[in-house]
Amino acid sequence: MLTKRNNTRKIKIGRLEIGGGSPIAVQSMTKTETSDIDATVAQIHELEKAGCQIVRCAVPDKESALALKEIKRQINIPLVADIHFNHEYAILAAEAGVDKLRINPGNIGKTEKIKAVVAAAKNRGIPIRVGVNSGSLEKEIKKKYGGHVTAEGLVESALKNVKILEKLGFNDIVISIKATSVPMTIAAYAALAKKTDYPLHVGITEAGIPKIGVIRSATGIGAILAAGIGDTIRVSLTGDPIEEVQTGFEILKTLDLVVHGVTIISCPTCGRADIDIAKIAEEIERRTRDIKQPLKIAIMGCEVNGPGEAADADVGMAAGKGVGLIFREGQVVRKVPEAEMVEALMGEIESLVIR
């Protein structure tokens, strides 16, 4: 249904492939001090449980760079080191066995330093993500575009940084462009996708606290993915990283870009609804959260759209005055009073789950 996905080349991050038609990978970033190995590993294990496919750690000091080796040993998903300014940390991270580096060649400094980082990445066979942020765009480029951060400026910065790597014979590249302005981010990705076939990492930077950040992220990442662009996504929230991963998967599920667990369709309820749909939907959501198998469940309050949606789902209910028709794979299987609706739905759901 969606626009055809943008064609990118395939790259490997550890055992995981992104780009070139691979499934879109969901990633996150630890919020612990990377040098605190136990706390960082514990958070990554939580992220792995939530389905996180790539994890990134900030490397602001030597201790953090040195901690990566032990972190890597204790986790199962590819590890990315996020480095700014200091090329030595990048080299240490590569030596520690990380699966990818995220740097901006532009803020690493002299060519000699960049050469050393590229040599380390080449040596280890790991890719580099060039990540341009609106908050740290080069002054010269800002000046060129009227003193402001613009979509064109961000694309120019990304391609300039890519060119630095390419000139050193390095092509194992992922690119990201993040602006706090979401329309600017959307415009920048659209322009960038036309100019490169490197895989693109998509996110909305500094999206904010979860309440607001999930909306900003879904709006922006959703619009970019719906245009066929994006090979890996990260939702960035001022909050629990687990929620970043859950939100990422919900966005992908919404766009049919991943098949993963239960999707609950439930009506907003209105003057036509006679029973407490919200309560039932919340309880079904809670009790089906751990199901990995793709299942569509419809919980509907009235006769207008209810029967159609319920019949279209794997398991559904269309409620009327105090009673509900329970559907399974398109057929009405039972009629139950309100008090029995949750158990009746769970019974049908359980009967379809392969354990």
Added chain:
Amino acid sequence: MLTKRNNTRKIKIGRLEIGGGSPIAVQSMTKTETSDIDATVAQIHELEKAGCQIVRCAVPDKESALALKEIKRQINIPLVADIHFNHEYAILAAEAGVDKLRINPGNIGKTEKIKAVVAAAKNRGIPIRVGVNSGSLEKEIKKKYGGHVTAEGLVESALKNVKILEKLGFNDIVISIKATSVPMTIAAYAALAKKTDYPLHVGITEAGIPKIGVIRSATGIGAILAAGIGDTIRVSLTGDPIEEVQTGFEILKTLDLVVHGVTIISCPTCGRADIDIAKIAEEIERRTRDIKQPLKIAIMGCEVNGPGEAADADVGMAAGKGVGLIFREGQVVRKVPEAEMVEALMGEIESLVIR
């Protein structure tokens, strides 16, 4: 920055205009029994406070239709009656003074009945929204497209219903197409926008409980709006309608389609952050929620993107080891320890707010 907005004709819903370049209006629907006038009016007053611009009530029975007159008298925003199957309720609603009808001519029945509804709408000068839902798509159209609901089928149904009205000389029309499949909804709106210039009402139907529904809605509505399509939006959640309105405004704010209140940019925090950014951002969000004036506030945890973002905002903070630089309109104005950050930020924010 966004794609140019799709050109639609302008229509009036009470005093509010939608389409033809008007600001995109945020609407919601009451979840009370419409016949319970006090409860319905109380909920609409809450919605008005949240900024809701159009409100819709379900009319499943005669009592609800008759209640609309008194509801209309007690509220300030345009009132829409949502009617299925029964043309008499539509006529009663028009006579009660509602500002718009939402019907599907296809499920009203015989031409005589549709004629009577159209005459009532014409007489009162009120528009009709033709609202097609995947859950109630006509069987004949489903059959035509292989027995399934498809984007093409939904568009065909919408245009067929529009044609019924046009043949009766009625052109005061808004159209919506809602499918539980979000990619199908996106595809249907893209196809529909090419075939009509009537204003479009955009929403993701049965998006679910708030936790999931805000993500599904933002992803879908965001993608449609980012493509330049949509004249009014409704977020549909199995939960509090106030949250529907708040989510709607956040989507519009994210895409720079409305200027409304405070936008907080805050970093996700990582191993580089030294202070509790989430706690500060949550508190600033809570304390600035009532500011209507557009203000951008950046709350950043480190030196990488912090100074750039903080300087770019109206009020910002870039934190370092236990201290933060406070920015106002691009300039550093103070340096404060962690314990004083919230008050320092609030002080600068208050100084910019015009009361």
